[in-house]
Amino acid sequence: MQNVIRNMYKVKGLFVCKHPVHERFDFKISPFHVLRQKKCFGEGCVEFKWLCNIGNKGKKCPKGYKHVGRNCFSCKYYDEEKICRMPSALVDETELKTFMRDLDEYEYWLSTVEGKRVKFSGEVSSVYPALLRTIDDSKSNTRLNGFLIKFEAGHIDNDIFDDTLYLQMGSNFLSKWQPAPGDEIDCESEIKNDRGRIVLYKPTQVDITRNGAMPLIDCSKALVGKTTGAIVTDDIRLCRDCPYGALMDIHELPPKENRFRRFYCLRGIEIAYTCPIRLEKILNSLRDDPVGA
DSSP: OOOEEOOGGGOSSSEEOOOGGGGGGTTEEOHIIIIIISOOTTTOEEEEEEEETTGGGTOOOTTOOSSOOGGGTTSTTEEEEEEEEOOEESSOHHHHHHHHHHHHHHHHHHHHHTTSEEEEEEEEEEEEEEEEEEEETTEEEEEEEEEEEEESOEEETTEEEOSOEEEEEOHHHHHHHOOOTTOEEEEEEEEEEETTEEEEEEEEEEEEEOOSOOOOOOHHHHHHHHHHOEEOOSOGGGGTTOTTEEEEEEEEOTTSOEEEEEEEETTOOOOGGGOHHHHHHHHHHHHHOTTTO
């Protein structure tokens, strides 16, 4: 029997949280974040904001620091503010119960495939670098962590996965197969839940059917973009299917440990709304369709 699977960890429009970090997503957060990662739904979360009693008054730090960090804990001017926040549901109790039942069914399906080798087939939506940035206090280091092929849907064994999923690959795979949007990929791979998203990895028995599109990214472009790019600070929906986009996993080290993702522009465009590449596409479409304009 063929089942249609949706990623219930990523269902939109169910939960909201007023934490400032969620502002760029209109404060809407994924079920995975509040139910499985932070586990803060119904209980809330506590944040300690680091403060400096003299830095806030415009005075210089006696140790020469420019930002409050873990080296400040023993300083007499160090202070902190305890902030409590409570995420809430955007749906009524009946809808929430229905969702929780569907979530249980999804997690059962996930337990039957996670960590196992599966047969997969799907049409490539986009290909982009996977970047990892490690932050240690005020220092950071960014490295290229392979590449991701994005699919809008695909077949996993006998089931249809009707949601976004990714195939993780290295530079050798990219050079050999040169996947491009529209190509059909068949392979066997292992599967994992990567903080709410489905990722296929260690692909074997690969077969690619070309559709004629040219590959948009290679290792050299990714390495240059890693250095010259920037995190997009406004509406990343405007960057949809842009060949210069990438996903960046960010890991803040202890004592303020945190893991999150950001959308990264390899061309260094921080404000998607003013992106010249996007605006050029809009102008070209208006020239091609003057009546519609």
